[in-house]
Amino acid sequence: MDLSYCVVNTDGREHLTACLDAIEATRPGGLETEVLVLDNASQDGSADAVRERDIHLIEVSRRTGKAENDSTLLRRARGDYCLLLNEDAELQPGAASALVEALEADPRAGAAGAQLLDPEGRPQPCAWRFPGVITALAGALFLHRLVTVQSKGGATRRVDWAQSSALLVRREAAAEVDYLDPDFFVYSDETDFCRRLADAGWHTLYVPGARAIHHEQLSTDVEAATPRIVEFHRNRDRYMRKHHGAAAAAAVRALTAWAYLLRALVYRRRRFLLHARQALLPGRGEGIRERAEARNRH
DSSP states (O other): OOOOEEEESSSSSSHHHHHHHHHHHHHTTOOOEEEEEEEEEEEESHHHHHHHOEEEEEEEOOOHHHHHHHHHHHHHSSSEEEEEEEEEEETTHHHHHHHHHHHHOOTTTTEEEEEOOOOOOOOOOOOOOOOOOOHHHHTTTTTTHHTBOOOOOSEEESSEEETEEEEEHHHHHHHHHHSSTOOOOOSSSHHHHHHHHHHHOEEEEEEEEHHHHHOOOOOOSSSHHHHHHHHHHHHHHHHHHHHHHHHHHHHHHHHOOOOOOHHHHOOHHHHHHHHHHHOOOSSSOOOOHHHHHHHHHO
16 A cells, blocks of 8 residues: 555544545545545544545544544554545645655655645645744744744755644654654644654655645634643643753743733734733643543543
């Protein structure tokens, strides 16, 4: 098997259908492929929609985190290359071929990320430098896009890490580093994964010739978005403590909180105040993990 499409879905039937349609429409010729969908205890009929297709369906009865689900798919997949996809990602023509060609041309590339587009077709930042004190300082000085964002230019290039909404992984490399760390329920899971690939002698590529629309299902309502904001800062702090230690993590917390506080003062948005609080106190609040655990208990 050459290529395994690995899709995680959580109550996203409409997006999942579009994702699977895009896979069928863009499958590269000359490669043996398979499609695997892990349905994360959805309640919207997503699993039934998958059963109507010639697709390997993995159903879990308890809602689990993105890192754990991606690892399950990577372990079940048979392809030399595994294309991790969120259900809200739609591959564009030639995307899978471009990603496979990039990894085949670079034997030490462990992963390759596509250029993500918003629903209107505008490029989104999707590859970055690894988080650290320097990137946090750049954010505090409003230099984030200049210093930290690496998804730039029209040529394939090395980057520190790329978003897993559409990320091709060399299965050999993933197995070597024991896949994704389930301690990262969601957010920073792919950052940690790419960092551990780099520590093991692999690297990650950004492939602008591969494009995917990413619908990014984020609520504009602050109350609805709160669990995601909590989870985001909790796992960014987890990453910092894991790879850089307590002192660096504390510095990043302070710098990040300051940057969001300035934005809150300038733009007068409550969301930025919430980000500032969670950046400074990442252990506070109920995140997506707690919501999932409460759902599982009931």
